[in-house]
Amino acid sequence: MSGKEVLRIEELNVFYGAIHALKGISLTVNEGEIVTLIGANGAGKSTTLNTICGLVKPKSGRIIFEGKDITDKAAHDIVKMGISQVPEGRRVFANMSVMENLELGAYLLKDKVEFKRRLTKVFERFPRLAERKGQLAGSLSGGEQQMLAMGRALMSAPRLMLLDEPSMGLAPLLVKEIFAIIKELNEQGTTILLVEQNAHMALSIAHKGYVLETGNIVLSGPVWELAENPQVKEAYLGG
Numbered sequence: 001m002s003g004k005e006v007l008r009i010e011e012l013n014v015f016y017g018a019i020h021a022l023k024g025i026s027l028t029v030n031e032g033e034i035v036t037l038i039g040a041n042g043a044g045k046s047t048t049l050n051t052i053c054g055l056v057k058p059k060s061g062r063i064i065f066e067g068k069d070i071t072d073k074a075a076h077d078i079v080k081m082g083i084s085q086v087p088e089g090r091r092v093f094a095n096m097s098v099m100e101n102l103e104l105g106a107y108l109l110k111d112k113v114e115f116k117r118r119l120t121k122v123f124e125r126f127p128r129l130a131e132r133k134g135q136l137a138g139s140l141s142g143g144e145q146q147m148l149a150m151g152r153a154l155m156s157a158p159r160l161m162l163l164d165e166p167s168m169g170l171a172p173l174l175v176k177e178i179f180a181i182i183k184e185l186n187e188q189g190t191t192i193l194l195v196e197q198n199a200h201m202a203l204s205i206a207h208k209g210y211v212l213e214t215g216n217i218v219l220s221g222p223v224w225e226l227a228e229n230p231q232v233k234e235a236y237l238g239g
């Protein structure tokens with residue numbers, strides 16, 4: 001499973017004014033893995049993803065993607081290099097159609113044949129999006145919007161996909177469906193960094209996990225090990 005290193009974060013410190021949101025965290029994601037970052041509200045999970053994709057700038061530390069230092073790169077360059085984020089709360093463009101949302105995911109792509117190929121793949125993966133391609137994104141159900149947000153990210157053919165709380169606000173059955181899709185995407189070759197409050201689901205599909213508490217990584221390891229850890233059981237898996 002553990003292929004070559006795709007992402008390495010070294011001693012990352014992030015501040016929002018006086019708030020020290022990330023306190024020197026380090027982590028690695030290897031090719032072919034699903035790595036999950038679990039933690040309570042406000043632990044710094046979204047901040048970690050936003051810093052990787054260039055939306056938040058760290059005070060110190062380094063982010064290395066495929067051997068290149070991307071710490072000071074602009075967000076649009078980071079997308080171009082092969083990282084795509086599916087943001088928390090899905091954030092599809094509600095007043096645009098499903099198709100327009102997907103087109104935006106590939107806005108950097110000039111090759112029409114490649115665009116068609118990626119679109120076909122997304123529609124195969126998410127047949128409901130194909131059925132609703134002319135429909136306004138805002139009129140989709142919560143689960144469909146999550147699928148659209150994932151489809152949009154896939155349109156940029158990322159080598160690393162960052163997923164922020166894909167289970168948020170979804171009914172249990174849909175959460176299962178979304179996680180099954182994440183697992184399939186991974187099995188087909190996408191490396192994934194998954195942020196989740198639903199530790200139970202996250203640990204069930206990931207290979208490796210990190211536990212974040214108030215800006216510090218307090219535990220890490222293979223998911224089977226974390227799932228058996230009394231601290232993790234107590235705090236994140238309902239005892």
Ligand code: ATP
Pocket residue numbers: 016019021039040041042043044045046047048197
């Ligand atoms: P959640 O699941 O609630 O999104 P999280 O683990 O993703 O939690 P972050 O959103 O990364 O946590 O927040 C980490 C800390 O930074 C929190 O204390 C939060 O209040 C603070 N924070 C996050 N974004 C900002 C911001 N834009 N301005 C100021 N403080 C922020």
